[in-house]
Amino acid sequence: MGPLQIKDILQTSPESQSVTLKGWVRTKRESKNAIFIALNDGSTIHNIQAVAEPGQFSDELLGQVTTGSCLKIEGQLIESLGSGQAVEVKISDIQVYGTADPDVYPLQPKKHSLEFLREIAHLRPRTNTFSAILRIRHALAFAVHKYYNDNGFFYLHTPVITASDAEGAGEMFRVTTLDLNKLPRTEEGAINFKEDFFGREANLTVSGQLEGELGAMALSKIYTFGPTFRAENSNTTRHLAEFWMIEPEMAFYELEDNMDLAEDFVKNVITYALDNCKDDLNFLQNRLAEEEKNKPQNERQIPLLEKLSFVVDNPFERLTYTEAIDILLKSKPHKEKKFQYPVGWGIDLSSEHERYLVEKHFKKPVILTNYPKEIKSFYMKLDDDGKTVRAMDVLFPGIGEIIGGSQREEDYEKLLGRVHEVGIDPQNLWWYLETRKFGTAPHSGFGLGFERLVLFVTGMSNIRDVIPFPRYPKSAEF
Template sequence: MMTKTVAQLLKETKLQEVDIKGWVRTFRANRFIALNDGSTINNIQCVVDFENTDEGTLKRITTGAAVHIKGELIESQGKGQSVEIAVGSIEILGDSDPETYPIQPKKHSFEFLRENAHLRTRTSTFSAVMRLRSSLSFAIHKYFNENGFYYMHTPIITGSDAEGAGEMFRLTNLDAKTPPLNEDGEVNYKEDFFGKETNLTVSGQLEAETYAMSLGKVYTFGPTFRAENSNTSRHLSEFWMIEPEVAFMDLAGNMDLAEDFMKSVITYILENNAEDLEFLDQRLFDEEKVKPQAERSEMRLIEKLKFVTENNFKRVSYTEAIDILRNSKPNKKKKFNYIIEEWGADLQSEHERFLVEKHFKCPVILFDYPANIKAFYMRLNEDGKTVRAMDILFPGIGEIVGGSQREERLEVLKEKMAVLDIPEEELWWYLDLRKYGTAVHSGFGLGFERLVMFTTGMGNIRDVIPYPRTPQNAEF
């Protein structure tokens, strides 16, 4: 007799003998076990014949216990499920201490569950979130594989700062107390492991560009790190990035790719994770009912996901967006926290959400941003003041994707690096791409945890990654 999962058994119509293992969610009246094995948001009810089960075993059937049950799948006698298991035998696997087990069958705060992150996926909310995270990962690889992309593993250890922001984690094996110094008293990194100053990467984009210029279409999907001392609900020190790069593709093609990609991965989870999404949709709805009306989302979770998949993304220039925002009621009545006064302003989430949720009522792609608020590698437009950048804006979250056509002209790129004081010798290999067979190319970046937040409705980025790394926190 094969061991089956809870998900498989709940779909069965044939009554049969079963063999199943899982964890006890609840045990009521010394008779009814709600069993879950992680394969589904739903539990299967197992009915114990307590007259034929010894008292010692009954006492050990507690919340959190791992059990092995053999019995018969029968039509359920109660409401809420079509089948249940009449327990023939039950074996308690390992130890379980009900007095100290932290995940009890009651409502726990997310803060408490973060402190017990090693056990929080035993709850319905976090098991649903992590199943969705897994499905999204698969959907991302599936999309790129089916569209002719090659998966590239970019370095985690790097000697360059792709974003030019300087917020990087230094990597060294020099003695912390007495590092070697050079003549002017500074640390001599020539004696370090790699013979130079190195860091954990903030992006795989620059390396991905090198492969795009030979393989045509590549993507990265891996961990990135940022030493930004921020404790907000939207920042992590370690996070995952998806970054495709495509040769011979301009900004318009980049926007086409990003829109098609986002619709594809969200459609995948709508079709394959319906039960988890329905649970999270109801959880979010119940949570928002207690909020003041002004703070409630105008769309439920599944409605928000379909808002993305069922609408064409509106493409709007940054200049047009600034005019819309400057003349909007919230701006004129000073309802925005950041008032838009002139061209060149760096848009905030409140502005992005206004464009999506109030003005256009569909996802929005903004393009042609001011050069001075975007990265050095973005292609300068003929006006000399904007770059061929694009951001995708979603309801509830604002910017979710950022990308651009890359600057393929050697002299222009050198001039931009000089202005930003980026040494040419640090990125000599990146400049070589503009010397040997240069061509138009484009790409974008998507923070994976931002995508998981959007698709699950979770309000804190710490709750969509297994073990969050934030300032003063590297537990587990």
């Protein structure tokens, strides 16, 4: 299983036993009486201090022990005489695996901007901030799989390459093997995709939902958790071109069941992070508080742990879109024209509207339901009024919508009508429509962008900082 990690060694009772450390140097400092090396291997936010005596090692060897160099240290685990740590290692031997020239190594022990760190994404996991984010990201991913496995769901691998557009957005990355310098043409001059690898147009998927519904019609409860892609030319702090989606689909679930699952799910995975990532969350909370110091009081965020408890400890308020619009129309910000975007029935709510409902009006997470059909996707089940659909959006503090879902339309004729209404060629979705002919059933599902969840749990402000190697317009360096 390899050597003990620093996380385990820090929790070991010191009895002058022999230990081996392997990791990267965070800092080295020298005094008249000792040489102190702070080592970290990524297993924890905390460094372990290793101590050597002056003259114990050659100047040549110690000259290679710089910030960023990788070492193997052997020594004795003893009780620490300094404050801030319970144990330290009295060094008996140092082996340098790899050096890091301090004149060129970019991660020196000082504050670096997040923008700068994006330019060196190959090294930023070595910082405290990004190692904490990546450990929390792992914990959340594990919690997702554990939750669905424990609740009788099956993990379904839906295709990354698809000929359908689940969202109807059209902003997709094309997959092709055609020679772009010698594109085959039809007699009419259009590109002849029959000559392409798949014999038709193909793209990277924007969602695994449609294929997920097919799985639910056989296995009852499935979930997908995989990469999705959108070729949206957006440079906002909330959008990526490549991101991960969690999409459960459940046969025999109606809208109320769907809401129950969404609330229980997000509470469960956030609780897992609170229980298992305490040190990292405390570090990120302190980091956020430091950044907030210079902001006006009314612009400061809720402390991170308080925000997470806000979600876990409160029952989610449930109301219809129409009820929410009425609340917004009667609100003080609307009457005083402080909302940036107008309010009226039929609008697609903006983040400021969603956050007002969560943070100011109800002071708890909110689930909105029954949206106008014009602002929702074709596959959502029509309400009896013919104007709204059985959609549901889960709204969180600081972020607005974090989950979007619905009861799916199981009636063949109604679904076909909506396909025609939004201008989709039914032939492109014949397989999806056909499930409504053969043993159709009420069913529901939702989607959660994983990076949105990590963004919320870590308290970071830019989604590019919660995925190891972000993809966005004009950026695919790493």
